[in-house]
Amino acid sequence: MKFLDIGDVSARSGIRPSALRYYEEVGLIAPASRHGLRRQFAPEVLLQLKLIAMGQSAGFSLTEIAGMFGANGTPDLPRALLHRKADEIDWKIRELKALSDTLRHVADCPARSHMECATFRRFVEVAGKRGATKKRTRTVKRV
Secondary structure, three states, X not given: OOOEEHHHHHHHHOOOHHHHHHHHHOOOOOOOEEEOOEEEEOOOHHHHHHHHHHHHHOOOOHHHHHOOEOOOOOEOOOHHHHHHHHXXXXXXXXXXXXXXXXXXXXXXXXXXXXXXXHHHHHHHHHHHXXXXXXXXXXXXXXX
């Protein structure tokens, strides 16, 4: 099997060697061997790095992602956690869609002043309630 040194992995993945060393330190990836002082990785590390990037894009922490890899680096994806994260993303999409609709309305509203627009004032009320709910939820989660 041909191993990739850390420079090759960096070039192919676009991830800096310092980040690769950090990923190794926190247990996300592991070198297969060393050639002198240079870390050597199995080609499968490129797939692991893609999975790590996908996990980060989904909002998982590196600690959560590390817990999704078995001892040999094989993904062991906890379905319940994935469902919860998908639900969070769906909620965020709805929230962003509502914000987008609000901005479009404000941009296109024929009212002389936005504060004179009943629709805009309704949007502001809803946003205020969401913000208050979000703050209470965060406080409860931290306790």
